[in-house]
Amino acid sequence: MQDNAIQVPLWRQLQGAAFLLMAVRSGRSMTAALEDIAPPLRPGVQALGFHALRWLGRAEALRQQLATRPPPPEADALLCVVLGCMAPTFGADVSSLPPEEADFSTGDPSENSARTPRYTLYTLVDQAVEAAKRSEDTRHQASFINGCLRRFLRERDARVALTEKNPQAVWNHPQWWIDRVRKDHPVQWQAILRANNTQAPLTLRINVRRTTQDQYIRALDAINIGAYPVGKQGVILVHAQPVPSLPGFAEGHFSVQDAAAQMAAPLLLDGLAATGEGEARLRILDACAAPGGKTAHLLELADCEVTALDIDARRCQRMGQNLRRLGLQADIRVGDAARPADWWDGRPYDAILLDAPCTASGIVRRHPDVRWLRRPTDIAQLAALQERLFDTLWPLLRPGGRLLYCTCSVFRAEGEQQAQTFVTHHKDACLMPSPGHLLPQSGVQETVFPDNLKGDHDGFYYAVFEKRHA
Numbered sequence: 513m514q515d516n517a518i519q520v521p522l523w524r525q526l527q528g529a530a531f532l533l534m535a536v537r538s539g540r541s542m543t544a545a546l547e548d549i550a551p552p553l554r555p556g557v558q559a560l561g562f563h564a565l566r567w568l569g570r571a572e573a574l575r576q577q578l579a580t581r582p583p584p585p586e587a588d589a590l591l592c593v594v595l596g597c598m599a600p601t602f603g604a605d606v607s608s609l610p611p612e613e614a615d616f617s618t619g620d621p622s623e624n625s626a627r628t629p630r631y632t633l634y635t636l637v638d639q640a641v642e643a644a645k646r647s648e649d650t651r652h653q654a655s656f657i658n659g660c661l662r663r664f665l666r667e668r669d670a671r672v673a674l675t676e677k678n679p680q681a682v683w684n685h686p687q688w689w690i691d692r693v694r695k696d697h698p699v700q701w702q703a704i705l706r707a708n709n710t711q712a713p714l715t716l717r718i719n720v721r722r723t724t725q726d727q728y729i730r731a732l733d734a735i736n737i738g739a740y741p742v743g744k745q746g747v748i749l750v751h752a753q754p755v756p757s758l759p760g761f762a763e764g765h766f767s768v769q770d771a772a773a774q775m776a777a778p779l780l781l782d783g784l785a786a787t788g789e790g791e792a793r794l795r796i797l798d799a800c801a802a803p804g805g806k807t808a809h810l811l812e813l814a815d816c817e818v819t820a821l822d823i824d825a826r827r828c829q830r831m832g833q834n835l836r837r838l839g840l841q842a843d844i845r846v847g848d849a850a851r852p853a854d855w856w857d858g859r860p861y862d863a864i865l866l867d868a869p870c871t872a873s874g875i876v877r878r879h880p881d882v883r884w885l886r887r888p889t890d891i892a893q894l895a896a897l898q899e900r901l902f903d904t905l906w907p908l909l910r911p912g913g914r915l916l917y918c919t920c921s922v923f924r925a926e927g928e929q930q931a932q933t934f935v936t937h938h939k940d941a942c943l944m945p946s947p948g949h950l951l952p953q954s955g956v957q958e959t960v961f962p963d964n965l966k967g968d969h970d971g972f973y974y975a976v977f978e979k980r981h982a
């Protein structure tokens with residue numbers, strides 16, 4: 513809990529969350545927009561912003577009922593943030609919603625805190641009006657906002673019931689996204705959308721060069737932090753904590769990484785025959801590597817040489833810092849994976865990891881803005897880029913080597929279809945047994961998912977290819 517955040521009045525946090533919503537509506541990511549928020553305000557505003565984006569579909573539907581003519585953008589954003597805070601309690605699909613007692617005042621950056629309510633609905637209305645009055649942009653809309661919210665208080669059950677016919681309000685995703693998930697996953701689509709609206713846990717990957725999963729869980733237990741294992745190196749915290757304050761952070765005992773993302777390194781390394789006894793170490797290309805989560809995992813698990821390539825110089829810098837903290841080394845290069853002539857030394861790789869740029873439709877739990885930022889045309893554009901990277905990198909792999917293609921997407925165009933197209937066009941590519949689409953899951957077990965997909969993780973796609981000898 514952050515004391516300075518608690519002292520921040522709710523109206524200021526509401527203003528901040530409305531600013532974030534306006535930024536997302538104008539096409540900016542929430543992470544980038546948060547940098548414009550004063551640091552003491554940031555944790556509380558982030559928590560509110562996450563909430564607003566998770567419940568935006570419902571909030572927009574309610575706003576449309578309460579004001580048929582949209583108010584100016586600043587007032588609209590403020591109204592939607594507040595309606596998003598007020599509506600879930602009365603939503604029909606209560607099972608998928610955050611706890612009623614979710615506390616927007618603690619400023620806990622983990623956004624996993626569900627403490628005693630500090631604000632009643634009436635306080636929310638009062639503070640929303642205060643927020644409106646205190647800004648030049650919304651001052652003239654304060655009585656309009658007051659009117660809308662007080663009407664909502666009087667008619668809330670009926671108003672929420674009316675939104676039940678609107679899929680965007682029920683699922684809190686744009687209509688095209690709902691349609692796409694439904695088409696791609698006709699059985700699991702509702703479970704996927706529901707999982708997207710849950711809070712992801714804080715999941716760590718233990719650096720096995722420094723400690724073990726068991727030892728680390730015991731170290732946490734010794735300071736009363738509840739945690740349990742996931743996979744071979746993963747640890748999920750029962751309640752999220754500020755990461756730098758966890759034991760062993762500075763010493764590189766762990767990294768933050770979702771459980772599904774932790775599958776990449778073992779998938780690429782397992783079954784990959786070393787080049788031979790006494791010969792050079794495995795040469796691996798991580799083609800879209802920054803900020804280095806999977807590069808680090810590869811280096812933790814295997815004695816290998818990794819070329820960690822990324823087109824984004826700033827992200828490459830972050831990768832360097834991350835690897836240093838973990839005590840690992842890679843050959844970091846800034847470059848375009850689609851232009852190997854600029855960075856490749858001509859020696860084939862034993863293994864290639866292509867963690868391709870994608871819509872990020874599998875990590876909506878952690879980035880609730882993604883669904884509102886994407887456009888339907890993004891899928892085809894990104895799929896074309898993925899295909900180009902795939903085709904360009906394949907010749908860089910030695911015969912008998914392996915390429916792992918992955919995306920953090922649930923859309924089949926960025927997963928299964930991409931892999932099918934690739935094997936059809938490359939006769940020397942053999943698709944090995946692979947996880948395929950992992951669907952996002954909250955800790956709540958969903959019976960619709962097959963056993964191998966159970967757990968608490970983001971959505972991902974994985975396909976392993978082996979290059980046939982001529």
Ligand SMILES: C[S@@+](CC[C@H](N)C(=O)[O-])C[C@H]1O[C@@H](n2cnc3c(N)ncnc32)[C@H](O)[C@@H]1O
Binds near residue numbers: 802804806867868870
């Ligand atoms: C999904 S992220 C990679 C995450 C990373 N593998 C990890 O585990 O931390 C995709 C990355 O691809 C990079 N990227 C996008 N287009 C690229 C290109 N043409 N060549 C190289 N990197 C590219 C982006 O800058 C981004 O860092």
